[in-house]
Amino acid sequence: MNSFTIDEARALLPAFALDALDPPERDAMQEALQRFPDLHAELETFVKTVHTLGTTDSATPAPGLRDRFLQRLAEVDAGTGSGDETSAPSAIPRIARSSATLPPVIARPRWRRTAPLLLTAALAATVVVLLRSQATLRDELNLARSAYTKGLSTIAERDQALAEKEAVLRTLLGGGDALLVVNMGVPNATGPGMQFFWNVKDGRGVMHAFRLPQTAQGRAYQLWLIQNGQPVPSRVFVPDGDGNTTQFDIQLPQSTKGVTAVAVTEEPAGGSKLPTTQPFLVGTVVTRSQ
Numbered sequence: 001m002n003s004f005t006i007d008e009a010r011a012l013l014p015a016f017a018l019d020a021l022d023p024p025e026r027d028a029m030q031e032a033l034q035r036f037p038d039l040h041a042e043l044e045t046f047v048k049t050v051h052t053l054g055t056t057d058s059a060t061p062a063p064g065l066r067d068r069f070l071q072r073l074a075e076v077d078a079g080t081g082s083g084d085e086t087s088a089p090s091a092i093p094r095i096a097r098s099s100a101t102l103p104p105v106i107a108r109p110r111w112r113r114t115a116p117l118l119l120t121a122a123l124a125a126t127v128v129v130l131l132r133s134q135a136t137l138r139d140e141l142n143l144a145r146s147a148y149t150k151g152l153s154t155i156a157e158r159d160q161a162l163a164e165k166e167a168v169l170r171t172l173l174g175g176g177d178a179l180l181v182v183n184m185g186v187p188n189a190t191g192p193g194m195q196f197f198w199n200v201k202d203g204r205g206v207m208h209a210f211r212l213p214q215t216a217q218g219r220a221y222q223l224w225l226i227q228n229g230q231p232v233p234s235r236v237f238v239p240d241g242d243g244n245t246t247q248f249d250i251q252l253p254q255s256t257k258g259v260t261a262v263a264v265t266e267e268p269a270g271g272s273k274l275p276t277t278q279p280f281l282v283g284t285v286v287t288r289s290q
Helices: 006-011 013-017 023-035 039-053 065-078 110-174
Strands: 179-185 193-199 204-210 219-227 230-237 245-251 259-268 281-284
Touching: 006 013, 006 023, 006 039, 006 110, 013 023, 013 039, 013 110, 023 039, 039 110, 110 204, 110 245, 179 259, 179 281, 193 281, 230 245
Parallel strands: none
Antiparallel strands: 179 193, 193 204, 204 245, 219 230, 219 259, 259 281
């Protein structure tokens, strides 16, 4: 006989516990138990069930009981003990008998004795399978919920990215002739740089920075407008891991009057009312009215 898989061996555990397998199956089960140690705990459960239920063997009558019973019937028929048949105890009915003898007591076949145990073991096995199926379904449900949540998060991220792109397009395309572009950077092509777009008509701005150094913990970058010779605080931001960032919907004046430059400094994470460090990116703004 071929070796059992773990599922085949698990299905035969109740019969193995009742010693109801033929020799080849029993040998295969013993070999499977060596390969699958996890089955020992389930087998122990079935063995305990069998021991608890026990066996239901038939009782053997006491010696001479049959002969005494027949003799008592004969005395009743002969009228001994009470004088006539009508006075015979009502508990012993009149039985028409011939020379035939009572059938011998027959012990129940083994299959009838073990059938209840097999049924109980089968029910226990069914419960185990149902519990395992329930656990599997619960795991699958949790995975489905996790995938659903992840899908919702992905959709939200895409919606956010789409909203950002739409805001950028509105700023760039809606400005028309009133759109200013300020390029900021250093002579070294590998250094940090920034493009600043100012929609003077709508008073909104977009900036795209690249190759920015990572800020220390508790620090960030801040955008400034230099207006009438004084710094005016604007957007505070932190680049991603590659040193890039795109900031949109930056609130700006609807006039370039008095604005001569745009600058970037490194500040505390919450921003500053006045610069606390020297600007490392500066771009000139050409004055233009709406």
